[in-house]
Amino acid sequence: MNQIIIVTIITLVGIGTAAAVILYFVAQRFKVYEDPRIDEVEEALPGANCGGCGYAGCRAFAEALVKNESWDDLYCPVGGNENMAKVAELLGKEAVEQAPQVAVVRCYGTPEFRARTNEYDGAPTCAIAHQLYAGEGGCPHGCLGLGDCVVACDFDAIHMNPATGLPEVVDDKCTACGACVEACPRDIIELRKKNKKDRKIFVCCINEEKGAVAIKNCKVACIGCSKCYDVCPYDAITMNNNLAYIDPVKCKLCRKCVVVCPTNAIHEINFPPRKTEKTEAVEEENK
Amino acid sequence: MTRLIVSPSPHTYSGESVPRLMYGVIISLLPAFGVSVFYFGIGMLIVTTVSVLTCILFEYLIQKYILQTKPSHLDGSAILTGLLLAFCLPANIPFWMVIIGALAAIGIGKMTFGGLGNNIFNPALVGRVFLFISFPVAMTSWPEPGQWMQYTDAATGATPLALMKEGVAMRPAGEILSEMPSFLNLFLGNMMGSSGEVAAFALLIGMCYMLYRRIITWHIPVSILGSVFIFTGILWLVNPDQFANPLFHLLTGGLMLGAIYMATDYVTSPMTGKGMLIYGAGIGVVTVLIRIFGAYPEGVQFAILIFNGFTPLLNKYIKPKRFGKEVAHG
Amino acid sequence: MKLKTFSMGGVHPPENKLSAGREIRELSPSDVVVIPVSQHLGTPSKVIVERGDQVKVGQLIARAEGFVSTNIHASVSGKVSKVDIFPDSSGYRRLAVQIKVNGDEWVETIDRSGTLVKEISLDAEEIRKRIVEAGIVGLGGATFPTHVKLTTPRGKKAEYLIVNGVECEPYLTSDHALMMERSSALLVGIQIMMKGLGVEKAILGIESNKPDAISRMQEITRGTAISVQGLKVKYPQGGEKQLVKALLNREVPSGGLPIDVGVVVFNVGTVHAAYEAVQKNKPLIERVVTVTGKYLKQPSNFRVRIGTPVSHLIEQAGGLPEDTAKVINGGPMMGKALASLDVPVVKGTSGIVLISNEEARRKAVIQCIRCTRCVQVCPMGLEPYLMMNLAEKEMFERMETERVLDCIECGSCSYTCPSSRPLLDYIRLGKAEVAKLVRSRKAV
Structure with missing residues (x-):
């Protein structure tokens, strides 16, 4: 009995030792040299593996950071400037600063403004619905409301609002990785410069049809009337294919365009309530 | 509207x-x-x-x-x-x-x-x-059939397969066979065994119904039963004293239930006809190996579980016959 | 006669041929028609009329742009009221010509008499030219320009002409009606196509659920080089590849066309249009459309001018039943659900099928139980369950190696799935993505 146990132990130890030796030599033989700094950089990155930088993951991005001479195209939107500066310090390079961005949904075709004329009953993804037809509200540019962007978001920063049937971005959580922009088959979501107090002014419509056609499907569509273009003092607005676009960099948030828009297609968000003539009159009276 | x-x-x-x-x-x-x-x-x-x-x-x-x-x-x-x-x-x-x-x-x-x-x-x-x-x-003490009112207190015995397994070491298979229920009784299920496994004819009726309703295809049952029959048949022809008649193998144990109901489970069986045939043949061969050379008298359940494990592999490599020759696109 | 069929896969949905045996009724044009300039596979045609122009029936209003494109003619006489974008059957906006109908004045060169012109005086080249001019496309639904198929690519030889009278889609009866009423014209049409292609043999395939059409066509083709072959009822037998397999037991290679095995396939509707174009000088301005549905008062076969709104057709068939939840342009297996009834009938519209509430909705999707039904019914030998999984996970390269581009989108897999999984939805998505991959590879 004892003998069996001893033989077993000796055999197992023998196999173990032999395997260890073989493994050691194989590891030596096939060793790939890797810059140890890649590990350090990877450690310093957020580690979300979201692909927002355009690389396959944080590791691939770390490799690029170490190997690339120029950092012009390298930026991690999740970590932001602070994080990039930290990595730059690690490697003794200089990071290119970028203005922080946030995802903005440019459609406000709620059932109230864009009446649903039919009902979609296919596989519940925007990609398939988009391939099939114009959508429940008939607007060929508008949000399909099936939430491909929500599925794409790794940061829980975009949610469907069941009341409006549209996605809403949680500004604090959004890292501007661009996954939702990529996922949206209609290119409704745009990354725009992040302003103080999360203030935003943007044209909440991407319909390029003629005004009369656009307004037929959706009451808050941009009809391409150019009124905002005329009123903008900073040349921030461009008109293209019956559609106004506000350049987020040039825009100084003066809110003049918001007032003149006849269809309320320009949205202002996180601004203090505006003094209307009526409230002014009331204030006047109170004095 | x-x-x-x-x-x-x-x-x-x-x-x-x-x-x-x-x-x-x-x-x-x-x-x-x-x-x-x-x-x-x-x-x-x-x-x-x-x-x-x-x-x-x-x-x-x-x-x-x-x-x-x-x-x-x-x-x-x-x-x-x-x-x-x-x-x-x-x-x-x-x-x-x-x-x-x-x-x-x-x-x-x-x-x-x-x-x-x-x-x-x-x-x-x-x-x-x-x-x-x-x-x-x-799990291995089977009640004798015919005791309607007995539950756990029923008189028990061994299955034909177990008897055969123990017997062939000492005596020729043909002799043991002659002491067992006749093939007709085996076919009708009048033997000891797991409750639903015994009645080969009733299970075959069930199979016909499923084939008629197109719930299953013929591939799996036929390939399992066929490979068991062929494999045991070869052994029997080589040495009828040591190995039992192939019919005996078909009609006893859990083979019928396994081939018709367990192995044909949608989720755990391959997706293509070719894959099913390979899967079925494999189950048949492993079943016979366990029954004759293994430690247990019955091996269908193990054989099926083993090949359940192979199913993803079969799905990956065994493809249906595609329509049309492949030519380079463009 | 021994019935033939294709060997791999296929399903048999309830036939529901409610309008079978109904005579083709001429439908007077609606007040306004909208004629899209992209009614075919290929480049959209170029509009050559302007707002305010007077047009006659049969007048060219949009010219083909390039080889894979077709001419488009006015289907009514009247005044061009708009050249603008209109929603097509998918709701997306496409350029179209709107004409306000005024009178019924035809272009003089069109022979409007009912006499059958049997003698084919033109040679192959002239036949092809007539067909190009008349703007004929495949009327089975795929709308591929017919003259492209008539032009045999260099290095290949057409041996057989196959005429597709299968009509395997449930509900639809327009081809059936055509074979019953216009059999003599069809015979001449087939001979024209044979001459155009330079082939000696032609086979007309008809499914056995139309025995009257089989015997009528057999009778009329007796003594010619055209044979009529009955086919077992099985969907999708009307698919080109399946039909070639069924009739000649030849398999069109992956990514190839029937001409690769020496065959050209035309639908009976296309052949009839070719007859009218070549013998009567009449461009493709109207087609036979089945309007049907279980609750529709009079399921009918109409001869309709291209551009007539779908709502007009439904009105003429007894009005829209209250219990209508879905309107399909085409058959229920491959047709397109309409979001609006204001869209026009186009060259590819073979039927309008109304589906009631109880049948319109899909059942709740549950997980795949790997029952293998989709693999069994796939006529192309693909694995739809796998395709859907891959598409969901966006593994498009793997889809390409699994030959997703072979999929003919017949819908047999979705039809048969006990878990009601939207297999074809995802396969179609995968096909589009794989096609993109292939294109980008070619560009490099």
Whole structure:
């Protein structure tokens, strides 16, 4: 009995030792040299593996950071400037600063403004619905409301609002990785410069049809009337294919365009309530 | 006017559904169930009832409270698992063991993988093997047929396969065979064995019904039964003293139930006809290997579980015949 | 006669041929028609009329742009009221010509008499030219320009002409009606196509659920080089590849066309249009459309001018039943659900099928139980369950190696799935993505 146990132990130890030796030599033989700094950089990155930088993951991005001479195209939107500066310090390079961005949904075709004329009953993804037809509200540019962007978001920063049937971005959580922009088959979501107090002014419509056609499907569509273009003092607005676009960099948030828009297609968000003539009159009276 | 519905084509459906398929299989099991009740009486009724009810219950509880999904305990698949589990247990097994078996089948065999459609191994067989390893004595003492009112106190004995296994070491196979029930009795199920496995003819009727309703295809049963027949036939021709008649192998043990119901389980069997044939032939060969050269008298359940494990591999490498030769695109 | 069929896969949906045996009724044009300039596969045609122009029936209003494109003619006489974008059957906006109908004045060169012109005086080149001019496309639904198929690519030889009278889609009866009423014209049409292609043999395939059409066509083709072959009822037998397999037991290679195995396939509707174009000088301005549905008062076969709104057709067939939840342009297996009834009938519209509430909605999707039904019914030998999984996970390269581009989108897999999984929805998505991959690879 004892003998069996001893033989077993000796055999197992023998196999173990032999395997260890073989493994050691194989590891030596096939060793790939890797810059140890890649590990350090990877450690310093957020580690979300979201692909927002355009690389396959944080590791691939770390490799690029170490190997690339120029950092012009390298930026991690999740970590932001602070994080990039930290990595730059690690490697003794200089990071290119970028203005922080946030995802903005440019459609406000709620059932109230864009009446649903039919009902979609296919596989519940925007990609398939988009391939099939114009959508429940008939607007060929508008949000399909099936939430491909929500599925794409790794940061829980975009949610469907069941009341409006549209996605809403949680500004604090959004890292501007661009996954939702990529996922949206209609290119409704745009990354725009992040302003103080999360203030935003943007044209909440991407319909390029003629005004009369656009307004037929959706009451808050941009009809391409150019009124905002005329009123903008900073040349921030461009008109293209019956559609106004506000350049987020040039825009100084003066809110003049918001007032003149006849269809309320320009949205202002996180601004203090505006003094209307009526409230002014009331204030006047109170004095 | 109402809002028109828009969806991608097709716009018409066959009306086939998972519950319809599952209840179809259950209907096809009724003849075998009837025969089992005829032989094993009240024991069969108790074991089956307990098994089916607990399978449904466990499915419901796990889906509702652990997975927190909408329970689908009445779609027929839990009932089917319960029935099949009962069919491969002896009719005199204590009911609390059946409950443990049902928990193993539904809990370990099915729900840990994510429920219907995701499991790798046939749940009923997982339950059976779990019991077989946990309670070897209870699982290998089979009641003699014809004791209608006895449950756990029924007189027990060994199955023909076990007798054969023990016997061939000492005596020629033909001699042992002559002491056993005749082939006709084996065909009718008048022998000791797991409650639902004995009646070959009733299981074959069930198979015909399933083939008629197109619930299963012929590939798996035919390839399993065929390979067992051919393999044991060759052995028998080589040495009829040491190896039993192929007919004996076909009609005894869990082979019929395994080939017709266990191996054809949708989820755990291959997707293509070719894959099914390979899978079936493999099960047949391994079954015979275990029966004749292995430690156990019966090997179908192990053979099926082994090949369940090969199914993903078969799905990956065995492709259906494509239409048209492949030419380079462009 | 021994019935033939294709060997791999296929399903048999309820036939529901409610309008079978109904005579083709001439439908007077609606007040306004909208004629899209992109009614075919290929480049959209170029509009050559302007707002305010007077047009006659049969007048060219949009010219083909390039080889794979077709001419488009006015289907009515009247005044061009708009050249603008209109929603097509998918709701997306496409350029179209709107004409306000005024009178019924035809272009003089069109022979409007009912006499059958049997003698084919033109040679192959002239036949092809007539067909190009007349703007004929495949009327079975695919709308591929017919003259492209008539032009045999260099290095290949057409041996057989196959005429597709299968009509395997449930509900539709327009081809059936055409074979019953216009059999003599069809015979001449087939001979024209044979001459155009330079082939000696032609086979007309008809499914056995149209025995009257089989015997009528057999009778009329007796003594010619055209044979009529009955086919077992099985969907999708009307698919080109399946039909070639069924009739000649030849398999069109993956990514190839029937001409690769020496065959050219035309639909009976196309052949009839070719007859009218070549013998009567009449461009493709009207077609036979089945309007049907279980609750529709009079399921009918109409001869309709291109551009007529779908709502007009439904009105003429007894009005829209209250219990209508879905309107399909085409058959229920491959047709397109309409979001609006204001869209026009186009060259590819073979039928309008109304589906009631009880049948319109899909059932709740549950997980795949790997029952293998989709693999069994796939006529192309693909694995739809796998395709859907891959598409969901965006593994498009793997889809390409699994030959997703072979999929003919017949819908048999979705039709048969007991878990009601939207297999074809995802396969179609995958096909589009794989096609993109292939294109980008070619560009490099």
